[in-house]
Amino acid sequence: xxxxTSVPIDVIAPARVRARRNTMQRFAQRxxxxxxxxxxxxxxxxxxxxxxxxxYAIYLSMLNKKMTAFVGLGNFQFLLKRHTFQLVIFQSCLFxxxxxxxxxxxxxxxxxxxxxxxGKNQRIWRGLLLVPWVIPLALSTLTWWWMFDPSxxxxxxxxxxxxxxxxxxLGVGWTARFCTIAVNVWYxxxxxxxxxxxxxxxxxxxxxxxxxxxxxxxxxxLFFVTLPMMRNIIAITVLFSLIVTFADxxxxxxxxxxxxxxxxxxxxxxxxxxxxxxGDIPLGAADSLFMFPxxxxxxFFVLRGVTRRTKEIAA
Amino acid sequence: MTAPELQAVGxxxxxxxxxxxxxxxxxxxxxxxxxxxxxxxxxxxxxHWVPAGNxxxxxxxxxxxxxxxxxxxxxxxxxxxxxxxxxxxxEHQARTGHDVQTFPTWEVHNxxxxxxxxxxxxxxxxxxxxxxxQVCEYLAKVNGKWLAVPTSSGTQYKGxxxxxxVLKEKAGLDVVxxxxxxxxxxxxxxxxxxAAHYKAAEACAKAGMPFAIGLGQTTDSVDFAGTLFRAYxxxxxxxxxxxxxxxxxxxxxxxxxxxxxxVLPDDAVSYDxxxxxxxxxxxxxxxxxxxxxxxxxxxxxxxxxAADCWTFPAPTGPEGRFLPYLPYFWGVWSFSQxxxxxxxxxxxxxxxxxxxxxxxxxxxxxxxPFTTMLDFKVWSEVEPPKGxxxxxxxxxxxxxxxxxxxxxxxxxxxxxxxxxxxxxTMLAKLKSGQSIDQVVSWASDELEGFAx
Numbered sequence: 001x002x003x004x005t006s007v008p009i010d011v012i013a014p015a016r017v018r019a020r021r022n023t024m025q026r027f028a029q030r031x032x033x034x035x036x037x038x039x040x041x042x043x044x045x046x047x048x049x050x051x052x053x054x055x056y057a058i059y060l061s062m063l064n065k066k067m068t069a070f071v072g073l074g075n076f077q078f079l080l081k082r083h084t085f086q087l088v089i090f091q092s093c094l095f096x097x098x099x100x101x102x103x104x105x106x107x108x109x110x111x112x113x114x115x116x117x118x119g120k121n122q123r124i125w126r127g128l129l130l131v132p133w134v135i136p137l138a139l140s141t142l143t144w145w146w147m148f149d150p151s152x153x154x155x156x157x158x159x160x161x162x163x164x165x166x167x168x169x170l171g172v173g174w175t176a177r178f179c180t181i182a183v184n185v186w187y188x189x190x191x192x193x194x195x196x197x198x199x200x201x202x203x204x205x206x207x208x209x210x211x212x213x214x215x216x217x218x219x220x221x222l223f224f225v226t227l228p229m230m231r232n233i234i235a236i237t238v239l240f241s242l243i244v245t246f247a248d249x250x251x252x253x254x255x256x257x258x259x260x261x262x263x264x265x266x267x268x269x270x271x272x273x274x275x276x277x278x279g280d281i282p283l284g285a286a287d288s289l290f291m292f293p294x295x296x297x298x299x300f301f302v303l304r305g306v307t308r309r310t311k312e313i314a315a
Numbered sequence: 316m317t318a319p320e321l322q323a324v325g326x327x328x329x330x331x332x333x334x335x336x337x338x339x340x341x342x343x344x345x346x347x348x349x350x351x352x353x354x355x356x357x358x359x360x361x362x363h364w365v366p367a368g369n370x371x372x373x374x375x376x377x378x379x380x381x382x383x384x385x386x387x388x389x390x391x392x393x394x395x396x397x398x399x400x401x402x403x404x405x406e407h408q409a410r411t412g413h414d415v416q417t418f419p420t421w422e423v424h425n426x427x428x429x430x431x432x433x434x435x436x437x438x439x440x441x442x443x444x445x446x447x448x449q450v451c452e453y454l455a456k457v458n459g460k461w462l463a464v465p466t467s468s469g470t471q472y473k474g475x476x477x478x479x480x481v482l483k484e485k486a487g488l489d490v491v492x493x494x495x496x497x498x499x500x501x502x503x504x505x506x507x508x509x510a511a512h513y514k515a516a517e518a519c520a521k522a523g524m525p526f527a528i529g530l531g532q533t534t535d536s537v538d539f540a541g542t543l544f545r546a547y548x549x550x551x552x553x554x555x556x557x558x559x560x561x562x563x564x565x566x567x568x569x570x571x572x573x574x575x576x577x578v579l580p581d582d583a584v585s586y587d588x589x590x591x592x593x594x595x596x597x598x599x600x601x602x603x604x605x606x607x608x609x610x611x612x613x614x615x616x617x618x619x620x621a622a623d624c625w626t627f628p629a630p631t632g633p634e635g636r637f638l639p640y641l642p643y644f645w646g647v648w649s650f651s652q653x654x655x656x657x658x659x660x661x662x663x664x665x666x667x668x669x670x671x672x673x674x675x676x677x678x679x680x681x682x683x684p685f686t687t688m689l690d691f692k693v694w695s696e697v698e699p700p701k702g703x704x705x706x707x708x709x710x711x712x713x714x715x716x717x718x719x720x721x722x723x724x725x726x727x728x729x730x731x732x733x734x735x736x737x738x739x740t741m742l743a744k745l746k747s748g749q750s751i752d753q754v755v756s757w758a759s760d761e762l763e764g765f766a767x
Contacts (some may be wrong), residue, residue: 009641065727065767066428082764083757152593171582173747259736260584261743276404277397277734279425279727 003092028106060283075286084262085270085287092266092291094177095252096245099184100181103236106185115200133190136217137294141254145170148255176186176256180264183251188244192237199233200226232306239302267291355386356656358415361399361469361643362391363677364608371676372468375669376660385656406648414651415661418644420719421730422454425600430462431647431654436662437461444685445722446719450640451684454726463646464661465684467670472682472707472717473538473639475512476595476610476626477602478524479700485522485601486515494627496695496702500712505631509546512630513575519601520578526602527594528579530743532736533555536586538602538639540738541720544568546632550722551732551762556763560755565634569741569751576746584743596620604629604639607704610677614699622699627706628713638709640717642684650669657746679704731765 027033028297064071078084110129116124147154148169156166170176207225216224227234249268252258257272258265264272267287275284358376363369369391380387389414392399399419405414407426442445444674451465482488488511493503516526529536533646544550547568551560559565580594592609594600596617601607613621629638645664647657663669671691674681679693689708697704709715720738721729732738737758744754 078764078767083760084764149590149593152597166581168582168585170585172584176585186755256585257532257587259740259743260530261740261747273734274731276400279421280731281404281408 028238057285057289060282061289063282064280065280067282071282075283076214076290079283079286079290084265087262088265088267088270088287089290091177091244091264094268095181095184095248095264096242099181099188099239099245100241102181102185103188103192103241104234106189108196110189110193111196114197126194130190130195132187133194137187137250138254140187141183141251144179145255146188148179170256171260173260176260176264180252180255183255184245184248187251188241191241195233195237196230199230199302203229235302235306239299241301243295246295322512350753351366354653354656355388355651356380356415356600356660357388357390358657358660359390359392359399359402359413359417361417361419362393362395363469363680365611365677365680368468368673368677368681371673372664379660379663383656383659385660387654389661392417403612410650412648413591414653415645415647415657417466417468418455418463418646420454420471420641420643421726423644423646424457424730427457427462429649431649431651431658431659432460432462433464433647433658434461436464437660439662440464440665440685445687447684448640448686450717450719450722451642451644453722454642454719455623455644455646463644464665465642466661466665466689467681467683469643470682470684471606471641471680472709473535473604474707475602475630476605476607476624478600478620478623479625481519481522481524481601481634482515485524486518488515490625490627494625495612496705498690498710498743500714501671504628504713507630509543509571509624509630509632513571513578515602516575517578522601523580524599524601525590525593527586527600528583528602528604529588529591530576530579530583530738530739531586531590531748533586533588535588535591535605536739537720537733537736538641540742541722541733542629542637542639542718543572544630544720544738545637545718545722546630546634547571548632548634550724551721551737551758552728552766554723554725554730555600556725556766560758560762565755566751568597568630569745569754572742573745573751576742579746584746598684599691607678607680607707610703611679611680624703627702628709628715631714636713636715638713638715640719642683651653679707682708699724728762728765730732732762735761735765737761 012220019039020071025048060067061075062070062072064074097197114125114129146152153166153169155169158166168175169179170311203226208221211221211225246266247268249272252266252269253263253272256264258269271284271288273284275281316373358409360369360372363372372391373389376387379385394400399417402412403416403418403426405421406416407429410429413504418430435674447465455461455463455465455594477488477490479491482490493501493507495501507583516528519525527538530540540761544565547564549562549564551565553559581702582590591600591603591605591629592612595603595605595609596613598617598620607626607700610621610624610626613624629636645661647654647661651657667688670681670683670688674691675693678697679691683691689710692706695705696703706713709717717731721732723729724732741754741758744757745751749757
């Protein structure tokens with residue numbers, strides 16, 4: 001150019017390439033890039049085995065029975081009108097809420113007891129109490145089923161030794177519901193216990209000392225020191241457990257298969273029965289997705305609360 | 316390419332090119348016409364309860380594969396946890412998997428859009444061995460076309476299997492003389508009615524040896540309830556899809572059931588398909604409705620119980636005598652890459668000789684679908700006691716028909732009635748004290764949901 005600012009094209013090109021290379025090098029050297037690349041296999045796995053199936057299930061739930069036409073929310077509307085499905089909603093809520101509350105309470109008590117056991121003994125007890133959570137659920141549920149079995153029930157054998165008649169554990173609606181919830185509580189309590197124990201250990205001792213100086217008794221320490229400090233972990237644990245318990249399949253399927261008279265069906269077992277066994281996959285998909293919006297909504301608010309409290313603590 | 320080859324290509328004329336093209340096009344036809352040199356074939360069999368069953372099947376498949384130069388991969392998939400149904404559903408969704416699949420009861424209808432018609436094989440088999448029973452036709456013939464071949468492997472009747480001594484002593488029922496191990500119709504067999512069944516159940520229950528009949532939602536419970544309903548002509552849904560649960564016949568069967576359920580075990584409503592077996596084998600029950608698998612296990616675990624078992628036909632009701640029947644089918648997926656070989660293998664395995672061979676290996680458990688094959692020696696030979704399963708398959712003098720619960724409702728409704736256990740649940744509700752009106756009302760609401 002005439003103004004003298006022009007540079008020949010073959011001179012500027014290597015400079016641009018050099019600059020781009022530097023940018024790429026900087027990008028590759030960033031910690032976040034390394035982190036992303038390390039996470040990439042997991043992200044791909046989640047995309048393939050969680051995100052894709054989830055969207056596929058949503059797509060399936062909006063098809064007609066023969067999977068030849070789009071019916072929108074028709075399957076959900078149909079389900080809501082069915083008496084059995086209303087029963088399934090009730091049972092799923094009863095099963096999940098009762099189980100989670102019991103697991104939380106028992107886990108909380110156990111964590112406190114554990115917290116007060118000194119040194120090496122605590123490790124032994126902690127290991128022992130984690131056993132139910134470590135055993136594969138299907139296997140442990142089969143053991144429970146054997147103990148409830150009509151012909152060879154171990155519980156009935158014990159009752160008979162005391163002259164008490166057999167109890168049809170899985171043969172009467174409310175008893176069967178109790179059994180499924182009991183097994184779920186047995187299985188899930190160690191998870192709560194270990195989470196709460198970790199939370200308890202992270203509460204600064206100075207807070208208790210300060211409370212003691214202020215004249216707080218044990219109950220007051222629990223409500224004004226321990227619980228506020230554990231709020232986040234309680235919220236996350238309850239949320240996580242609620243989601244998992246709502247999706248439970250193994251326990252009900254193995255113990256009762258939804259019986260007697262559909263009185264223990266939960267969403268997953270009912271979905272299996274109508275979707276796989278009865279060949280109505282769209283209706284089964286609709287059933288299994290029923291709690292998704294409610295749980296997603298709950299998860300959003302719980303996690304928002306957790307984030308807010310974390311920021312308050314940090315501030 | 317070598318120099319001569321390049322030269323040959325260079326000399327390719329239009330006529331030669333046409334010849335090569337015609338030969339190439341005809342090449343696949345050679346594969347289609349015969350299973351020989353037909354490459355690979357994968358087949359999913361039902362994993363037999365009797366271990367010898369798988370070995371016998373594998374041996375026959377290997378022999379066929381060697382003879383026909385086909386590389387066959389046979390997988391045995393268990394029905395425990397309904398893994399076989401899950402596999403079928405997955406293969407249907409993915410449109411890939413085995414070439415030949417074993418379809419239990421309702422799965423042919425459930426997957427009809429993906430199964431290759433197999434009329435040619437069925438025609439040759441029925442021409443040779445006669446017709447199959449009406450249950451097979453109901454379950455595997457869709458829109459006038461056979462989609463799968465009824466097989467003997469896993470196919471079973473579920474008639475009563477009773478303790479000879481207990482039934483005789485406690486209920487005065489001499490089942491060995493009523494149904495002896497020979498082709499003989501006895502006058503006493505005409506008196507083997509549902510009323511007699513109830514009386515025997517009541518007497519045995521009083522003696523602490525109840526009939527271990529389940530009222531759960533698994534197949535044994537459903538099959539029992541289905542045959543009881545059919546004996547009274549009680550249909551929940553008719554063949555045209557109309558809900559007929561509010562009928563006199565349904566009321567009649569429920570009136571009978573109302574008394575029967577009272578003498579069944581308290582935990583009958585929580586029975587699965589193993590509970591009744593355990594009750595018999597443990598010596599706590601006088602009678603169960605089951606194939607000879609319970610007897611076979613008893614032979615190993617409780618020989619004194621096995622030696623006291625006798626299998627015999629179902630009782631008769633106002634509409635006749637019906638025996639629960641649970642068939643399996645072999646079908647070829649439409650996405651199979653080797654349909655011809657698949658069909659040839661199925662046809663070969665359903666010839667009389669291999670069917671009898673397999674049936675003998677599993678002590679008579681497998682029931683062939685062709686009535687002309689119901690004369691195998693195994694049923695009169697196995698023991699103890701000799702002749703214990705002679706009356707396991709339906710014989711002409713039984714005057715009985717095979718039946719599957721919910722038949723003749725349209726299969727897309729029937730499969731839901733069956734798998735949701737509607738009929739045994741009706742009986743379970745009676746046992747829990749609900750009235751017949753309440754039970755009928757509940758069933759009517761359920762059935763409306765099935766007919767969507």
